[in-house]
Amino acid sequence: xxxxxxxxxxxxxxxxALVLLRCNYSSSVPPYLFWYVQxxxxxxxxxxxxxxxxxxxxxxxxxxxxxKKSETSFHLTKPSAHMSDAAEYFCAVTxxxxxxxxxxxxxxxxxxxxx
Amino acid sequence: xxxxxxNPRYLITVTGKKLTVTCSQNMNHEYMSWYRQDPGLGLRQxxxxxxxxxxxxxxxxxxxxxxxxxxxxxxxxxxxxxPNQTSLYFCxxxxxxxxxxxQYFGPGTRLTVT
Numbered sequence: 263x264x265x266x267x268x269x270x271x272x273x274x275x276x277x278x279a280l281v282l283l284r285c286n287y288s289s290s291v292p293p294y295l296f297w298y299v300q301x302x303x304x305x306x307x308x309x310x311x312x313x314x315x316x317x318x319x320x321x322x323x324x325x326x327x328x329x330k331k332s333e334t335s336f337h338l339t340k341p342s343a344h345m346s347d348a349a350e351y352f353c354a355v356t357x358x359x360x361x362x363x364x365x366x367x368x369x370x371x372x373x374x375x376x377x
Numbered sequence: 378x379x380x381x382x383x384n385p386r387y388l389i390t391v392t393g394k395k396l397t398v399t400c401s402q403n404m405n406h407e408y409m410s411w412y413r414q415d416p417g418l419g420l421r422q423x424x425x426x427x428x429x430x431x432x433x434x435x436x437x438x439x440x441x442x443x444x445x446x447x448x449x450x451x452x453x454x455x456x457x458x459x460p461n462q463t464s465l466y467f468c469x470x471x472x473x474x475x476x477x478x479x480q481y482f483g484p485g486t487r488l489t490v491t
Contacts, residue, residue, distance in 0.1 A: 271417070294477045305381075305467055305482035306420075313477055352419060356475055363408060363427050363475050364435060369419040 264289050266355050268368035276376050281325075281340040283371050285353030288334060295336045296354045297327055300370075306352065312336060323347070348375045379404045381483035383468050389489045390458055398453045398486050400468030406481075408474035409451040410435070411443065413464040414485075420467065426451055427474040458490045 269284040287293060294313050298306040310321025317329045327338045336353060353368040381402045390396055402409065410425035412435075422435030426445040440462055442454040451470075455462060465487050469480040 268419075294475075296479055298482075305484045306469075306480075307482070308479040311479045354420075356477065363410070363425040363433060365410065365422055365425070365476060365480075366436075367412075367420040367422075369417060 264293070264355050264364070264366045266353050266366050266368040268351075268353050268371050270371055271369065272372045272374065274374040274376060275343045277345055278342050281338070281343045281347065281373065283338040283351050283353075283373065285327075285336045285338065285368060286334055287336060287353070287355045289355055293355045295327075295329060296356075297321065297325070297336075297338050298352045298354060298367075299323075300350045300352065302349070309338070309351075343373075343375045345375050345377065348373055379481070381468055381470055381481050383466075383483040383486050385486060386484065387487050389491065391491055392459055393457050396455050396458060396488075398455075398466060398468075398488070400451045400453065400483060401449050402451075402470040402481070403449065404470065404472070404481065405448065406470035406472050407448075408471040408476045408480075409445065410469050410471075410476070410480070411441070411451070411453050412467045412469065413437065413462075414467060415464050423453070423466075458488075460490050462488065463490050464488060 265288045267286045296311045297309040312329045320326045356365045411423040412420040421437045424443040426432045468483040471480045
């Protein structure tokens with residue numbers, strides 16, 4: 263069965279510092295992996311996705327994530343945090359190759375950016 | 378404008394009173410899904426649909442029903458709501474089924490059951 267674990271429910275960084283949000287998954291078949299962002303009082307927006315092409319995936323707003331099969335990880339990074347990055351971030355996985363429509367989300371990580 | 382719309386956005390109701398939350402997308406997407414979001418639990422999938430007349434259970438389907446009679450609409454039905462269904466609900470759609478390309482999310486419906 264699929265599962266997603268996001269380490270750290272809250273992460274706080276200073277403006278300009280590196281952002282690192284951790285995501286580990288378990289999947290019995292090659293996964294499709296996603297990061298979504300949710301700003302206050304809004305729906306979720308797709309940041310980036312891994313679909314078995316390049317292992318380093320670039321997304322919107324300067325974010326990127328690296329798929330590491332050996333570590334079953336898909337951590338999200340941004341070199342320099344901006345105040346506007348403060349939001350909740352969700353990692354998600356689906357097993358596309360098994361043709362199921364199930365999508366599993368992690369519990370979310372709230373990113374705080376301090377001036 | 379490409380979008381997923383949900384109605385109502387806010388709803389307060391009483392235990393046992395049937396309700397329907399509508400979801401509509403204008404992108405001709407194959408896949409649609411419902412989620413509930415609760416603090417500390419992230420998003421949990423309730424039901425999903427891979428195409429018209431094709432629906433399946435997610436992780437938390439108890440107490441909910443759905444239908445997919447036409448491609449653009451995917452209503453969520455609570456036949457007899459209970460207080461533990463108080464939550465923030467999101468509808469989402471994806472061009473592909475399964476949703477390997479990511480999903481578009483609606484703005485959410487905040488439901489309170491007293």
